[in-house]
Amino acid sequence: MAAPGEPELIRTQLDEIHERFRTYGTEEVVSYYPPEAEADGALFGVAGTNVRGMQWQAGDCSVPFPLHSVSKVFTYGLALEDNGAAATLRRVGVEPSGDPFNSITFDEVHHRPYNPMINAGALVAADLVAGRDVDEKVDRILERYRSYAGNPDLAVDQRILRQQLRSNDRNLGLCYIMRSLGMITGDIEEVVETYLSACSITVTAADLSVMGATLANGGTNPLTGHRAVPREHVRDIVSVMMTCGMYDAAGQWATDVGIPAKSGVSGDIVCVLPRYFGFGVYSPGLDVHGNSVRGVALCRELSATFGLHVFADPEDARFGRPSVPLSPRDATTGTG
Ligand code: GLN
Numbered sequence: 001m002a003a004p005g006e007p008e009l010i011r012t013q014l015d016e017i018h019e020r021f022r023t024y025g026t027e028e029v030v031s032y033y034p035p036e037a038e039a040d041g042a043l044f045g046v047a048g049t050n051v052r053g054m055q056w057q058a059g060d061c062s063v064p065f066p067l068h069s070v071s072k073v074f075t076y077g078l079a080l081e082d083n084g085a086a087a088t089l090r091r092v093g094v095e096p097s098g099d100p101f102n103s104i105t106f107d108e109v110h111h112r113p114y115n116p117m118i119n120a121g122a123l124v125a126a127d128l129v130a131g132r133d134v135d136e137k138v139d140r141i142l143e144r145y146r147s148y149a150g151n152p153d154l155a156v157d158q159r160i161l162r163q164q165l166r167s168n169d170r171n172l173g174l175c176y177i178m179r180s181l182g183m184i185t186g187d188i189e190e191v192v193e194t195y196l197s198a199c200s201i202t203v204t205a206a207d208l209s210v211m212g213a214t215l216a217n218g219g220t221n222p223l224t225g226h227r228a229v230p231r232e233h234v235r236d237i238v239s240v241m242m243t244c245g246m247y248d249a250a251g252q253w254a255t256d257v258g259i260p261a262k263s264g265v266s267g268d269i270v271c272v273l274p275r276y277f278g279f280g281v282y283s284p285g286l287d288v289h290g291n292s293v294r295g296v297a298l299c300r301e302l303s304a305t306f307g308l309h310v311f312a313d314p315e316d317a318r319f320g321r322p323s324v325p326l327s328p329r330d331a332t333t334g335t336g
Pocket of ligand 1 (some may be wrong): 067068101119196265
């Protein structure tokens, strides 16, 4: 059983790590979209929520940012829910591509995009979401995302959506190629608008940590008790995060950090430690893979400090016993 005060100890360590990484790697800033180029590179927040609803925050955790590719995780969940695992797998695979997020490559053998965490696969997942038209699809996506976050105010940022629709040739190109190959059946403008609307939903690092915690908690939001995704799909979602969530840096991430995660080009990362907690990181400034520079460094440090690497031997000196427990199994004193 955890000693009283341990949640405070976690907060202290989190603050200390956050402070240490505040100025890390800021010279490497890369941006892909006008709104991101405008984003304040000094913003830096990390929040963690465990499956009992306890939450920790450090830095800028109430600043809204667009989910971008982090949305792929949750839209994939809805595609699985709407179509079932087998029919979804026929349309989009679960194999890491080893290519960048916007790569124009496909699994030729199975005649589908490699996985739903890169743009090609996410566009197919958007096509798979049920709904009569874009509005209905986006409404259903929003409703689910709100449920993951326990935040009824989540919304599509229309300005960001318009900006994305204007600088979107590559996603359109991907869709046209996929339609010519029979991988997409719907109207291309609708598919792209559905996908980019999901990318333009804004959250905070605190929201994102709850969304991650919902997956860690088997699909039920630990704050509200509401189910966001059927339990049977959670394993598939989190597995594909582990193998494909960090694009062509997924292998390095699995080795260094060892937590299922997904990044987006706004500089956000969601991490899911099944049965324990989720965390959300926001820090603009990307590396060549499109992953947040400070976010990746911070997660590596959190993993080491708190012993979170899912494949690490607990006796391994680098990933030793957590100095303080972050898991509900150990920490029984939190009040949430
Ligand atoms: N909205 C972006 C796109 O579709 C998302 C890309 C990303 O976050 N990697 O290109």
